[in-house]
Amino acid sequence: MTYSQREIVLIPIPFTDLSSSKKRPVIIISNDKYNKNNLDIVVVALTSNLIFQNKYGIEIDNHNLEKGKLPQKSQIRCDKIYTLSKNIVVRKFNKVNKDTYELIKQKLSSLIDNKK
DSSP: OOOTTTTEEEEEEETTTTSEHHHHEEEEOOOOHHHHHHHEEEEEEESOSSSSSSEEEEEEOOOGEESSOOOSSSEEEEEEEEEEEEGGGEEEEEEEEEHHHHHHHHHHHHHHOOOO
């Protein structure tokens, strides 16, 4: 199956202590050429938990989607980045719009920038 940048997919995400995993939505951030030529995809987490917020989070709702719907307002966690095998994707179901993806890139840039 092919996967595109900006798609929201359901994937089993391991807990940080690797004791178990839980199916969670993620947004593919790796580009389409990478996705086509590699067995992995690079993703950021998506959560409906809006309680924990930091400067690397982006709140989204259905207005941030190019296609599909979210069951509730959610938060993109740009500080939760994973490289995972495409083989473990359960299903594709949404895609964030280009403006939202630009915000993701800005947050990722600020995460890795050494400037204070």
